[in-house]
Amino acid sequence: MTADLSPAMLDQWYPVLISSELRDEPVSAMLLGQQIVLFRTSKGVHAFKDLCIHRGVPLSLGRIEGDELVCAYHGWRYDGCGACVRIPSLPPERAIPDKAKAIAYSCIEEHGIVWASIGRPETEKPNFFSHMNADHKVVRMGPYELEAAGPRIVENFLDVSHLMFVHEGLLGDSRYSEIQDYRVNEAEGVLRTDEIVVFQPDADGRGKSMNSHYVYEVYGPFTAALVKRNPDNGELFHLFLAVLPITETKSRAFMLKARSYDLEAPDEAFVSFQDTLIEQDRVMVENQNPDLLPLDLQAELHLVCDRMSIAYRQRLKAWGVTFGTA
Structure with a gap:
């Protein structure tokens, strides 16, 4: 293999x-x-x-x-x-x-x-660790067992336009579903979007609505992150996703959330909120067809709001990723 x-x-x-x-x-x-x-x-x-x-x-x-x-x-x-x-x-x-x-x-x-x-890692630790702010509180979430291909899980994580429907009332509102145009840039091997503004009724389970500013990042075939900030009060968190590709259609997803706010608050509320989101995502990623993520951009229809998904698929192809892709 x-x-x-x-x-x-x-x-x-x-x-x-x-x-x-x-x-x-x-x-x-x-x-x-x-x-x-x-x-x-x-x-x-x-x-x-x-x-x-x-x-x-x-x-x-x-x-x-x-x-x-x-x-x-x-x-x-x-x-x-x-x-x-x-x-x-x-x-x-x-x-x-x-x-x-x-x-x-x-x-x-x-x-x-x-x-x-199982190869020869170039770094002593996962490369995204260097993007963690030492002053932020880090909490582990998961692991989540999913009957889905690793690249499908990563792409779902990077998909901003599903927030208003799969996570309506939590991460989005279908009345405010339009996504502004944005670009994907690359710096030091990391794919990164411009900031994307999303209205969120209950941004992280604390019952507060806000206009959150999202930046998505991709560090490797199975690692990505979401940087979310609230310009009004300076709150910031970095949500890291790392996927264990067990087989081509079975994965184990781990998350690390590094936040700058409510440092004394119990982590359980944040974990429970993420558990809820994963269960909503599970219905989607475990039922996508085909099971494997198509790298041929003609195989599925893409919109401007899918720029990060397109960039991710192109990068997977350049990396020669054949596990979990079609």
């Missing part, structure tokens, strides 16, 4: 698990159609291909002992770097074969999420 994937897909950081999901036992997960195993030791989090090279048994069936992952089938032991450090059936004086290794992947833990890459 990975031989058919472009570096633009393989070399990304993907959110895989909430930190609390990874405890004392290895956990199996799927990323871009490939089975991986994640486990925790005293040295941090680790990710391997979920396969023991000896007889092909998933390493996720094993256990953790003394910072080593032990295969359930024959007791082969692997350290956090993937090297096999003991084979019980091998006499002590015999050297462990050089080939006795697990395929190790990059893995980190940030913002309560375990991230992994």
